[in-house]
Amino acid sequence: MLDSIMESKLRIRKTQSLRRGRVSVPNARYFVTICVEDRKPVLCSEKNWKAIRDQLxxxxxxxxxxxxxxxxxxxxxxxxxxxxxxxxxxxxxxxxKAKLDIEVLWQKDFYDHMLQADDSEESYGLYLFMNPYRASLVELDAEWEFWKRWREAPFDFEEFLREGEVIPTQWISESEKVKAGIIKRDAW
Known part of the structure; x- marks a missing residue:
């Protein structure tokens, strides 16, 4: 009885399940999510964003x-x-995580998804871009300052962005389809 009470009070993370099925394929494309320990909302500052970009x-x-x-x-x-x-x-x-010079405790593991040959990088770019809008962290007529594209060619959706214009609301549902596809594929 005491064991079950203690177990319910302690948050037990099973990060080993994140590693199940993980493969490292040189030159493969990956979608990765790295979380802060206990999901504390401490990352969004210009200082942290600069340090993260610099390390990457x-x-x-x-x-x-x-x-x-x-x-x-x-x-x-x-x-x-x-x-x-x-x-x-x-x-x-x-x-x-080791070389990043910010005061953040990261979860021990991370989520990864290797993109397949037929996976559209455009869809993943849109998913990332729309993440703060889906989370209502920023209005559709504002710019999220913690987004960056490194690839030389812009994503197709970026061609439709005009300064001062509202991001189309249908982009939220389009980006949700990417999330649903990732979850469905990785749930096997």
Whole structure:
């Protein structure tokens, strides 16, 4: 009885399940989510965003990854990138967490999804871009300052963005379809 009470009071994370099925394929495209411990909303500051971008770009220069886009949320970071040939996926993310110079405690593991050949990077870019709008952190007529695209060519959706114009509300439902597809594919 005491054991069941203690177990219900203690939050037990099973991060090993995040590693199940994880593969590191050099040059594969990945969608990754890295969360703050206990999902504390402590990330969104200009100082943290600069440090995160600087660390990611440092790892890109070192050949760990080729960045496509990222969005910083209050309690997590989403990335889309191509894995380099030097390190495994877990080592790339571990290096990022270890070398990042901000006062944040990260969850021990991370969520990853390897994009398949027929997965549209455009859809993942839209998903990341729309994340703060879906979470109602910013109005559709405002710009979220913690979003970055590194790839040379803009995403198609960026062509429709005009300064001062409202982001179409249907983009929220379109980005939700990406999330549903990721969850469905990874639930097997």
């Amino acid at each position: 770009e440092s790892q890109q220069r070192e050949g760990d990854l080729k960045l496509h886009c990222a969005v910083l949320m209050p309690d997590h970071l989403h990335l889309v990138f191509r894995l380099g040939e030097r390190l495994k996926l877990g080592h790339v993310i571990g290096k990022f």
